[in-house]
Amino acid sequence: MPAAPDFAARVYAVVARVPPGRVTTYGRVARAIGDPRGARMVGWALASVVPGSDIPCHRVVNRVGLLSGGWHFGHPDVMRDLLVGEDVPFADEYRVDLDACVWDPWEDDDSAEGPPRDAGVVLDAM
């Protein structure tokens, strides 16, 4: 069994909570689950689930809003079309305007913008 199935589960939980028209970054998700250094693991988890699941992985972009994983969809254009279809503003052809649509897991709860001390943030939201 995987070394950290719970890790991927948290990633899916956070990404699944991303509202339409909004996008999140790997660093934000990693930070929300309590692993600020697990940004890479977040991508690994999403790559393992692939589209078809209930995980809107197309709403997850890197820290600069670039569609890093666009090629995993077959072509960034596919991912871009999905985001555009949700009214997600784009700063560039393959770069979303994080300044306008960035979303934080802890931001979903009113003004609970407190820094994610640990994974309890997401677990508590569940």
Next chain:
DNA sequence: GCCTTGACGGCAA
């Protein structure tokens, strides 16, 4: 059993 790459991020020079 070993090393390299990988959907990233943060820090240093």
Next chain:
DNA sequence: GTTGCCGCCAAGG
């Protein structure tokens, strides 16, 4: 201000 490097954990070759 910009560019480069290292670090994290896991999976694939």
